[in-house]
Amino acid sequence: MISDLIIRPLEIEDFTQFLDIQSAALLHAPEVFGSDYDWFAGLSILSKEQRYEKYMNFPYQYLLGAVDPAGVIVGMIGYSSQNSTKTRHKGGLWGLFVRDEYRGQGIASILVNSLVETARDVLDVEQLQLSVSTQNQASYGLYLRLGFTVYGTEIHAMKIDESYVDEYLMVKFLA
Numbered sequence: 001m002i003s004d005l006i007i008r009p010l011e012i013e014d015f016t017q018f019l020d021i022q023s024a025a026l027l028h029a030p031e032v033f034g035s036d037y038d039w040f041a042g043l044s045i046l047s048k049e050q051r052y053e054k055y056m057n058f059p060y061q062y063l064l065g066a067v068d069p070a071g072v073i074v075g076m077i078g079y080s081s082q083n084s085t086k087t088r089h090k091g092g093l094w095g096l097f098v099r100d101e102y103r104g105q106g107i108a109s110i111l112v113n114s115l116v117e118t119a120r121d122v123l124d125v126e127q128l129q130l131s132v133s134t135q136n137q138a139s140y141g142l143y144l145r146l147g148f149t150v151y152g153t154e155i156h157a158m159k160i161d162e163s164y165v166d167e168y169l170m171v172k173f174l175a
Contacts, residue, residue: 002105007114010063010076015052017073018063025076025097031133031158031165033095059123064115066098066107074102077111079119089126091119096139108139112146119174126175131157131167140168148172 010018026037043051055063060083066075075098081091093115098107119125131154132139148170157167 002107002110004069005074005107005110006067007110008065008067009058010055010065010073012053012056014065014073015049017071018052018076019048021073021076021097021099024099025095028100029097030160031136032097032139034158036160063095064111064118066102066111074099075107075111077115079115081123081125089124091123091125091128093128093130108142109146112142116146116172116174126173128172128174130170132170133157134166134168143170146172 022040023037026033026035026040030036040048055061055078059081061080062078064077064079065073068074076095077093077097078095079091079093081088093112096108096111098111116128119128128148130143130148132143134140134153149172150168151171152169154167154169156164158165
């Protein structure tokens with residue numbers, strides 16, 4: 001049940017759980033991530049650990065998870081920013097994913113809103129940017145409902161097999 005979920009930054013101890021949800025995300029939603037399932041599956045465990053550890057660099061990068069009472073990560077979202085004086089007012093939202101059996105319960109909205117609140121209130125970020133596949137109407141609609149607007153479209157942003165994926169570039173101003 002959604003009221004029993006805990007929304008929290010993922011930690012080093014969540015690595016095994018992260019591998020599971022990341023694999024599911026890459027397999028079932030390849031247009032959401034720049035990585036692909038075969039590439040990720042082929043990485044050594046050390047490479048996967050190193051990639052995961054770089055997400056533990058709060059406040060510049062982190063993963064936020066929705067965790068059920070049994071400790072299972074049922075959804076996640078990523079945040080990244082640069083530690084540059086000229087661009088630290090901007091942050092990036094990426095990799096929103098909720099496991100199939102938990103969709104339609106508002107978990108994605110909770111994850112996005114939690115990330116927005118942290119970016120605005122804790123990190124003093126003025127704008128959040130993201131990209132979303134033009135084919136992903138559910139996520140696109142969610143972002144619109146949560147106050148993001150389109151400021152451009154990247155044509156052929158990704159190529160999956162022989163098909164191209166265009167992406168809307170979106171922003172939400174927080175200040």
